[in-house]
Amino acid sequence: MGAILSLLFGSGDGGPDSMEGPAADVPDEETGLTPRQKRAVVVTWDLVKQDMKGNGVELLCRFFKEHPEYLEKFKAFATTPLDDLPENKKFQAHANSVMYAVTSVVDNLDDPGCLVEMLKKLGQNHGRRNIPEKAFLDLKAVLLQLLKDKLGSHLSPYGEEAWDKTLTTAFTVLFEGLKDPEGTNT
Template sequence: MGDPNANGSTDAPCETTGLTQKQKDAILTSWNLVRQPDAKTFKQHGVDFFLKFFAENPSYQDLFSKLKGMSAEELKDSPKLKAHATIVMYNISTIVDNLNDPETLVELLKKVGHDHQPRHVTPAHFETLATVFLEFIGEKLGSHLDAFAKESWSSAFKVINAVVKQSIEARVQESA
């Protein structure tokens, strides 16, 4: 198997993502803490994330036709929110698990943008999601998320959002 960084150094950034191996390792280590201790807790983290996301951005809830108009209390127990939150959490896991396979990672991210554009989700929505996610993971992990890991996540989201943005814009052009 080849070196995950095209230039052969674990401290040098990957040509595709700009992330170093140390950054990728910090992301994986912190995400593995989110995945623990079991699937039920992991899924609940997804619900908790969306509750925070919608509390901070109430208008974004309207982008979800099946969740539109639900109160925070209704959302907590909504099987529809739990299902979507579970999908998102596993998608994040797939992204994290493919940080060392940049070609696959890019294709996964293109699919995210492609799938969200018809639902009127914009690059700005993804940027807001990244901000809330960084706050959320910091709250969940506390001192287990050090400054380097947090900055690594921030760097990863810059790449994630750039690819998603390109994909959304490409889909808009296809539709024109």
């Protein structure tokens, strides 16, 4: 209970990495994440959420600038010049979808069963669109860099590692769905 309360309300000096007691560093059996790592992710994502649309648009703009080869998967704006994407409403809507999906992951870090179902489904939806694993790994690299750039000193090396681990774990489950888009193995 103490760990949950401090996740919600903070503890110690209230910094993103701050949590008290030995339980704070005990990894969850299913996700491998410790309460302190989860807290670092929750607290930093709260800052990102303050400008959900702006950060989502920037995430995907950076992604398509670094990897224009993936644009062809997006019928709604595949032929829109990169510089026009930020103002394109379909692009903004997609950026929002991605950000809300990340928010659902962050909000459910304490419910691994629900997380697994959400991530497998997300993987299946993308598997049906033939999105390769590499595209997710490329997006992960862009997201981690965006977090560093946007959060500055609010993202400690500890927080960075927590994000890396969260995304790696999430994508491991997502890739199961990606490989089994019709859900025949579940």
